[in-house]
Amino acid sequence: MRLEIEDSTTLTFDDGSPVRSASAIAPFGDGWLVVQDDATHAAWWRPDSITPVRVVDPIDGLEVFSEAAGTKHLKPDFEAACALAGGQVLLLGSGSSPNRMRASLVGPSGYTVADLRPVYLAVAAALGITEEQLNLEGACLVGDRLRWFQRGNLTVGAPTASADVDAAALLAAVRGEAPADLVRVGEVRVYDLGDVDGVAFAVTDAVTLPDGRVLVSAAAEDTPNAVDDGPVLASGLALLDGGFVEIPGAEKVEGLTIREVTDDGVRLHAVVDADDHEAPSRRLALRLILR
16 A cells, blocks of 8 residues: 655635534535544534534533643544444444543534434443443444444543444434344454554554445544553555555544545545644545555
8 A cells, every 4th residue: 555645734714713523524515524532523624714614502501622621521533433324423432431422413404413322332342451441433334234443442441442333223222212232232343554663553443445345543642541642653555455554753643534445545634633621633635655
């Protein structure tokens, strides 16, 4: 594999405020939905504008959350975004605390939020980890399954892994058409993506390529748990059936989506979280050559 960075763009809303803590990106309408993990709104990035899109109601009357304000524990922490047929996008919380075990189904006419705690606990059980170790940061659709990725942390005994969930059952639970405890968790996979100075690369997002293979973004972040940030030593892209390429600079790529399929690979949008409450996130235009 070979990687090229074609462009880098700072993301700010039309009013000049920063798009903060970008954690996922997915096609949406005539543009892209950039998820902020510390806010009740995502950013709808279109060719000539970036506007807010509400994805969850205010939490304790607040719209944004930060460690500096003492409100980080309240944030929805949506970390994965999957585009669905019909123009909707499914957002999934990280599960790293009980209030982060929610999903939001966002469409042109609004959003639906659902508590999926039974599903998150079932995923943790399937992965063989405790509820406190859970940190689901990426997801992609593979056939009729949602492949949900645990961002591992070997410091606390949680490997990088994925669990397959019945996508139709999950969506039925989000829409309130069936109980969440009926969603079944299927095959589990464990991954070794290598390490940097003993800090393992862990999955931050995933996309399914046209040929069915799964491409993930990964970061080697030195953090003691599933909640706190730490220094990022390196990041990269990995094909899960083999192949890894590092992204130049210690960029904390948190979200990944395909923008174009080419003869020799794919072009991607990646969003970078600066881990700084005041700093705007960035979008990288990447070209990945697979052959």
